[in-house]
Amino acid sequence: MRIKADTGLCVGSGQCVLTVPAVFDQGDDGIVVLLTDRPDDETAARARHAVTLCPSRALSILRE
């Protein structure tokens, strides 16, 4: 599973950071920063959930 973050769409609501801090962070400007784009098995389900919570649809899961 690979995650993509579109920083142009991000509105900095922080939902992803609250949901999986091991995968998502925010820069000082509030915009999403991916700590890893390949969440491990332990965090994958929560990362998938975070993608659905993103209000601006800035996060997506890439099919590989």
Add this chain to the structure above:
Amino acid sequence: MMESVTGESADVELPVERGCPFAPPAEYERLRARAPISKIRLAGDGEAWWVSGHDQARAVLADSRFSSDRRRDGFPLFTLDAETLRQLRSQPPLMLGMDGAEHSAARRPVIGEFTVRRLAGLRPRIQEIVDRFVDDMLATGRRPVDLVRALSLPVPSLVICELLGVPYTDHDFFQSRTAMMVSRTSPEDRRRALAELRAYIDDLITRKESEPGDDLFGRQIARQRQEGALDHAALVGLAFLLLTAGHETTANMISLGVVGLLTHPDQLALVKADPDRTPMAVEELLRFFSIADGVTSRLATEDVQIGGARIKAGEGVIVSILSANWDPAAFEDPAELDVERGARHHVAFGFGPHQCLGQNLARMELQIVFDTLFRRIPTLRLAAPVDELPFKSDAVIYGVHELPVTW
């Protein structure tokens, strides 16, 4: 395929008051059962689309074909009186009412102030503020205490004060005016309080422009200077938006959250037993009360097919946060206040690009207040029967006017 309901207006006129303080009006359930999006009549005149379903609510709020610009003709503003509407239209737009690139340009410079990390840094200070007001409650000999005045209003007011960089000596002025704005006084009193606050904020921003400090506005001013010219009106507008959007909402949610927990003792016991449950309890209380129902209105700028409805360009759309958050398709047994539900997909803070800028500040204030209040006053209880509490059943932001408590 669901039937399109275009043209056929449901037999419901908005707004409807909440009857039971702990549930959406029966009309909401009827409308949702009929269709996730249906047409309704608005008080006065006119019609709008009513979005009841959770999926559809998120879809509309995330769709850029729906505009937030309240100045457009046809925008469904049924909750505002004519005078407020006139004021709104005469003022420069706030990010809340902007679309697309313009919205992004207004919101982006501020989101760095509300990151999860930056807010975590405010936690000790907010804890101090909450403790101070709880100290005062415990020190008073009088019971019952009105929790609205003792805690719910002053906490977010002081937090916003500090965020806006209001000097300590002005806190009393600031708090009395913000309390006035949301109290049950006459519309004239409220308008006067509003005008005084606006003048104060205008002056505050002017002072900050000549001596920018290390605070939210200091940083905005520095950024604007770097990028070109200072936009005084935009800064005043931002200060005002943060004040009005962040004060009454949080205050009402504090009061209702306390009512919700005190009237569901089994749920309160769970929270008291393990403060790690508080963050999820806050999410559940946000969902359960959905206090900002009706603030998320939009106007279609193109024809849109969505949830079985054919919405035409120029038609108004009202997304019901309360209905969406009680949609059984998204939340099992929605009428159950379940602090262990663990559901974060509610739309209490909206959805899409306008999703609440201050949501993580609000979350933190609520968490700290509930934890502190029930830890320091474990015997806290309502001093009036719940059905006698003055709920704001007809207000834009749901809440309670007064909340007598004792211990």
